[in-house]
Amino acid sequence: MAGIWRTAASAVLFVVALTMLVDFAWEDPALQGVATDLNNWAVVIGAFALGLGAYSLIVRHGRIISKKQTMWPYSIVLLLTMFAFIVTGLITGSVTSSEYGWIYSTIIQPLSSTLYGMNAFFIASASYRAFKARSWEALVLLVAAIFIMLKNAPIGYAINPILPAIGGKIWDVAGSTGMRAILIGIGIGTLALGLRVIIGQEKTPLGGAD
């Protein structure tokens, strides 16, 4: 049964992918209409995926609570918080209501901002620990980092306008060049993955990780 499902899914994937690819290059009103419909179905599926994500979380953490696995009290906290958000949103009818905004700004926003802001402290300690000029490459890296930091903050311009100008040149010439090369690699890699998925060689998106 799993084999038939995977074959059918691969066939659908192949046809849909080919339709979208050909639509990008070939001008045909009928094809364009089909491609637009397929695109919009993807949006609907994306919306359902959100609900599926919530469902799998409930199932997963419900199992942890029922079997009293490691850190099960936190699963209770997670589910209670999730239901509080869902119920508030449903009752008030909007995520921009004052009630929803209150719990969002008192729970989610401080937590997310704090965790993201921790990066600044970690970068500081990493700068002290790791930016040692152990080799010529490391020396180039740290000199470039210094000039880029002076470019990215007004203090560089205040000390001397030449400093951010040097940082800008490093950014324009070396940084974006390297980035462009990486982007080309990513683009080719994405094409390769797309081809493997389309022809059915890459089974993981269809649940067939071997």
Added chain:
Amino acid sequence: MSVIQLLNRNYKQVIYLCLFVAIAIPLMKPMGLPVPIDQTTRDVYNRIDALQPGDVAVMGSNIGAAIYAEVYPQYVAILEHLFRKEGVKVILVDHGTEGPIFAEKALNEIKAYDRKTYGVDFVHLGYIAGGEAAISGLCRDLHELLEVDYAGHSLEDLPMMDDINDANDFTIVLDFTASADSQFWLNQAYAPYGTEVAFGLVAVKVPDAFAYYTAGQIFGIIESLKGAAQYEVLIGRPGIAVKGMDAQSLAHLLYIVLILLCNVVYFHGRGKR
């Protein structure tokens, strides 16, 4: 214990304390450092300033709580500038789940509903699931994808949406995000329709976007909090971003001092051996 020994043993505590002080003091007592304007920010400003009545500006957003501090000030500054342009239509659309929260917050912050008429001058389409498929659908045929806006009003009841059908009708697109979904607008609006696109990004994403900027595929970048501060200066509305620049300056200076110090300690240790 010497300073070098202290730094080697408890360096993390000392560094975190110094960073906290470096950020906290300028926020409480601003130094007022001048904010030089980058060309990437100026290009966005000039392009928006050149918009004519009837032009359509689309503001895409994937702003969330984590990137709020960096990207939200950019969003507000650009929205303020757009709302100062007479006759320019603004469409707000979100491709992140938390986007509508910050879109409405920004609209309320600039008093959008008092200044202009909803449905005539601006529309908030809300969050559309599906990632790149959602943006593709918007660019292909907006009315085929959506029937109602964020508040549930039918698009047919919103006069400005009558003449806006696909990406050919968008004059510019500005996307505010921290992740790779800025690529979506390039793929779905710029590549097939030639729509002009600019980004408002967090600092880590800027090198990636810069490659597109130098190639002329995007017309500008608002680079993190620095870009937001520059834009606030350009529109003459200094806000939280400009205040944050002094803190950022001192923090960057601290990082540079730490890098130099770690090399002093390293070479001191090597010399001893």
Added chain:
Amino acid sequence: MLIAGRYAWTAITLIFSILMLTFLYLSSKRIYVPQIREHPGVRAIVEAIGRAVEMGRPISYSPGIASIYSTKYAADTAAGLTILNYTARETAKTGAKLIVGIAPPTVLPIAEDIVRTAYLMEGRPEDYIEEETVQFYSPNQWGFATSYVGMMHREHVAANFLFGEHAAEAMVIAESGATVGAMQVAGSTNVYQLPFFLVACDYTLIGEDEFAAAAYLSPDPVQKGIIFGQDLTKIICAIMIVIGALLTTAGIDLLSRILSM
């Protein structure tokens, strides 16, 4: 008819696709299986495991926070799981303790299967402990990051491996690993996190290095074929860049006009 302005895109996509599919076919039929050199990152993995054994401390592994069904990051996650297979087998051989931290629920059963099988193949099935060797934390990136960091501190890991897709939590995890004194090997195609890995980790596989390492370690010849096809397309791009740069410098915009068609 072809849409004007997309002729070059169509031609390039077709040529690159045919090239990659050709080598995919040749390698799948074992007509031609390209040889991939041993990646230095693989040696770093072995070195880190050896260090952990000497110190008598555990090894932690994260295959990333992206789902295996993600269209964008599936390849990253798959590469992370391939390297997990290798790491688990090397760890089982040495008798070190392995702890795998999982973010997306979809990856959990796959990772459990990979690690359990690896221990079985090395003749140490008793070393695999259900729900302890492979631990599910949270699909939320920050929930996962805090859990993984807490585990690293509690277990005082000696080696930490970060492969697959990592986002903003990469710096938090990598620096915490450095704090506990772990030797760290990381790899990701998420270029925005590479600077953090480079600073905080002992060894970093940059971009497609991760895929190359996974292809080197994987018994599947198709992975090697597709890497080879990708490398050929990159060579074509490099040649076009050089020719284009020379022509543009000489004031000839022929290549630009061709690519804009």
